[in-house]
Amino acid sequence: MLKKTCTFIALLIFTIGQAQSTYFVANQSEGGSDTNLGTITAPFATVNHALSQMIGGDTCYLRGGVYHEEILIDGFNGTSTTVITAYDNEFVRFDGTQEIQNNWTLHSGNIYKTTLTAPIWQLFVDSSRMVMARWPNAQFNDESAYSHDTWAEGIEPSSNNGFALVDSSIHDLGATGIDFTGAIGIMNVGSFKTWTQRILNHTPGTNNFVYDSVPNNGYRTKHHYYFFEGKLEFLDTVNEWFYDTTSHVIYLNMENGQNPNNNFIQGKVQDYAITMTNSSNVEISELYFFATTFKAQNCSDISIRNNHFSFPSCSKRMLQNLDKPLATQFGSTGSGNEVHNSILEKCLFEHTDGEAFRVYGNDNIIENNYLHHIDYTASELEFLMVTVNIKGDNNTFTKNTIHSTGASATIAPGNSSEVSYNDVTQTGSLQSDGAVHQGTSATVQNSNLHHNWIYQTPKYALRFDAPGGSPGAAGQHGKIHHNVVWSTNGIMVKGNHHYISHNTCFSNNGNGLIILDEDSSNDSTYIQNNIASKLSAHRQHHISLYPVPGFFDHNWNGYDMSPLSVSDVIDTITYIPLAGSSVIDAGIVIPQIPHTVVGTLPDIGAYEFGGIVWTAGADWSPNFFPWNDPTIVQDTSSASLNTVAAFNDEFLVYPNPFNETVTIESISNKTEQAIVSIYSSTGQLIGKTLLTNGKKSIDLHDLDQGVYWVNIQSESGSNQLKPIIKK
Template identity: 35%
Template sequence: MKHLFALLVNFAVVLPAFASQYFVATNGNDDNDGSIDSPFKHIQYAADKMDAGDVTYIRGGNYFEQVTLSGVNGEEEKPYTFKAYQDEKVTLEGTIAINNQWTKYQGDIYQTKLEQPIWQLFVNDKSMTSARWPNGNWYDRSVWDKKQSMMWPEKSKGKFGTHYNKELAELETDLTGAIAIVNSGSFKTYQKKVTEHKKGQDHFSYDTKGANEHFSYKGKIHRQGYFLEGKLALLDEENEWFFDPETNQLYLWAENGVSPDTLNVRGKVQSYAFIIKRSSHINLEGINFFATTFDVSRSSFIKVADSELMYPSYSKRMLGDASTIDVTKMLVKKEHDLANYQLQNCKIAYTDGPAIEMNGTGNLVENCYMHDIDYSCTHKGGFTLNMMNAKELVFRRNTIHTTGCSELFKAGVRNRIELNDLSDSGHLQNDGSMVQLSVKQQPNGIVRYNWVHDSVKQGIRFDNKNTPNAPYGNNGHVFNNVAWNTDRIYFKGDNHFVFNNLSFGSHLNDLIVSSNKVIQGHNLKTITRNNISNKFSGNRTKPRKKYPVPGIVDHNWDGVTLGKDVRTQLRDPDNLDFRPKADSDLVDAGVVIKDKINYFLGKAPDIGPYEFGAEDYWIPGHQAEKASKPVPPLAAVKVKLDADLMWLFGYQASIHQVYFGDDENAVKSATSTSALYQGEFSHNIFTPKSLENGKTYYWRVDAVRADKVIKGDVWQFSVEDKTNNSE
């Protein structure tokens, strides 16, 4: 018995402490015990009861509250976890319902009086446009067209802080007190109060305190585009609204001029629904945010995963407040402070302000999808994602498109930027690039396996000042990227490694390793090998003959020099197949770069980012639950007769099941017993047995994850028709 007692004591000592589980539901009560059958009502109430290792499960529904965690510290193996229960949709809500009775103001504009101020308005979960001039909104993409959604001052009149336009006199209102959002050059956009204007005047002045003309537009007032907000008279089209903070009167012109009494109208009254400060080891999983977001400060080991942030941030200009926008934040005090923030498998869309602010060391942003980011560009400069102070960040498998700021991703020290799909950026400011590494951020920075495309901005840029004796970056690594239909990919500095990239269709030269003659030693030690481009040079616009590429330069394929186009070398680049043709100049024509290239097929590496004969085709960007991003793309035409079908794996899927045929409905309904079933694939390339000229085909890829089959969408493509080709 004595030995048995000792055994029991020892056994009890090694038993792990059992974590507590709490449940929260919209129909709960804080007087309950917090079990699944008797849940709490408020997340904060559950949070106050938690210890390290505990989990609070949140049942489906919308929650309006502000949860604050201060000085809450979990452990690596015992974090505090807040998690959506199973697959239920949980949304933290930043709006309140506006159920007031509306009356007509004039025309199709209705009005009602509120009890508290709001600074963003939603109708049926769609954000209305703040009354502005000129008009611009998200729904027809006009907000991203600066020629349409911004006004441009007259060239021969005005100065910094005073703009002339004859159209101003037609507004029939005094603009004093309005807010002017002004792009004064490159990445400098300000929101400033109009200080001087009278009804009928063709000019106005605004407060320039704290603002300045960026050198790129200095003295060029006609290039300083702007728009105006903050006046009822600017409400002149449907889906616009205005709130008067002095009278608490709300005005709305709803779609088709219908009465708001028949609509679901809500107003934003909260910036942050989840605040974490001076805390560690906290996880938020599967929690969505609508018209609100989270604020993490001076904390570490915070993870936000599987979340959707819709309209997370918006300026308070409607309230006459031109201060800094409350945006999504994960910040420590200094760049070198340990952060270990993780943002994984999240979606962020429709913001005024950047997608997220993040700094500190050791962060991860992975498998996120961000779009329609920052229509005013007024938050601390021109960055969609400013990671300049995020040291040793891994930025992987993200898709980002449709942005306003000049810079899409501003990298930090020793960042690894890989497998991202970046496009359609920088609409509202000049200058900039989709991936930008400044001088201090270039050493040991890695940019690899990305697609950067279809943008007025540069694809990838290593930047520095173009003045004698100015410091410049070095030892950056850029390889296996694809850039097309961008401004260029462009590298300043020295001792970089630029290899196995593909760049074509640029507005200027495609691939530029700068031979800046002002800065001595510029790129003289840079190694540039195994790249393919149509226009390869040491200068942005001048040909290679006049500006030779400096440094060690060999085994590159240059279309201008060879008198060929990259399309003669690649399988089908217009339909996103960037692999080399079997008979191209690229196969086995590259060279091994010691300690840089560890994998290749054949006698030597191929030139370019893809190896001929590889079993997989790498496709960058966000992985959805379903298989996605088909190659050829959806509804592609003129697909080659020898096309392979390729896709991006479903998120965390291990294998995929492929269906293929010429009948859309048959492919949609096919099962694994159907003749259309092509089998299971652990790789992402399927080669049809034969394709016919001019014919349309349909295919479907189902993802298999943990024995769960996630049915894919039906994709289609049409094969090139050569029947009437005289050649």
């Protein structure tokens, strides 16, 4: 009996020791203390202390508040998931800044100054990001920081690697009278590559300078752009700031000559709020990150879900540090540092200096995220310098929305990747060349690019391309199918043994579907069931001069259909074939490409008449910075379109009710672009279009009577949702 009792007690102790536990953390002002028990009524004050009490499978709930911790999650493993999350939808903010409460004194003109005790490398005034003092000037609040128009331009034939001659007719460097020696140059002298280099020699009044040369294999003799930071003399307009690393004095030029003593001012002092190492089965969810972010290495089966990252990364150029920005990272280089079998889902990434994020590892899923205003320098990025750099095998990038990016290429997908159901527009504003999807050599092999919307970008939409003298060098055995591409440089394909099928391409610059035959490319590629206003084996010229190689049949090619255009066979808003269109049942069954047939044979193009109306992009509307209470964020999925979003009206929608057409007009008469999406009352996307020049009329005469929703996503990132009624 005694033996059985001891066995029972031992089993009970073991069971209690293995039981999952729940811990709570709250700010000290809300009763948090690390001497507490970590319960909901007696919470800990720090997440790190909670982690010291936790084992794999435990949960840490964070009560609402602002947290400045640098958290280390190390060695958490187990069959159950360890969770760090906000409690009961409370607003939890990780903040990588410190408030600057110093007394400011007038320096000169409208410039104020104060002395700091610790360095900062990003500055916010009343939650608005300030501009590092620069020449030529640019602003964030008018989007000019994302335009090459605010960069100086070079005269390339008279320049070389290490020496630049500035085109004074565009921006006159000599007229500034400033000595640029010692300044920092953000040098886009590699077409699709940009470097941060030191200016070694400049004579005031001249338009040439010597700079620390860039790698010889990266320098190009075309498309030179640059701007400069790192000198107090550049501080000459509102919303600019400068930090002197020697004297520790910070200078600030406030708008309207304001005295900064009356404002809430914050400086960035942190790179990563959360670092995760040597762990598995960990979830981080429902958190907000301001001027800080997250990184993981040597982890597997981790989940980063439902988080908002605003201003997550920033270069330390203001501290005279020319290294690349420390961006959000899933893994890092080296086999022992990678992250595998993990998911990044339903997160917002906005206003970065540097990539949106980097992924190193295999079998990861990047799904249903929203990325906008990514990187205003595109300098010192990894690989080909892209918005999202993925290095590894079998990664999936799906259902993401991306717009307003600086880097020439948007997605470098890794090997054997799937890139699907993404909505991408307005990319690559700060570099030349490039593509939304940039596939090179090994990354093309077994890649699957399908069901994407890519539009309104000066770059190629999808590209299988790499320098070399053979199809193998450019990549082989890739699939590009069921994509809709308009107002881009089109789809360009090198290599061989591909399937290019069921794509819809129209209104592109030059040819919309380009199947190159150079270096013996594509003689065994299948090009079938595509709609293209212009399809050829050349970037610009007619198919009669450049016939398409490979197995080329059952396509609708505008070159052969004159005087018809794509709008005669499909609805260019919904992308669906028109009733009675010649593309219906005009395709061929392609066993290697999944396609649900309605009728006797597949339709040509990305959509099947009467079939599933698929949509692309994130299915939710983020709480863009400056954040509102999360409870009023409007979800644009079908589940919640019956509630009007709590956004400020920036656009008029009229007449309402309407008969045939509805007009969208910017109240402020701005010329910024906006994406206009029309939804049914059940949340099904009917179509989308682009508003330019502040006003657009949309023909909706084919709609039945009833209530619809128009969602307007402005270039600056705001959203407006309005009900409209068809009479």
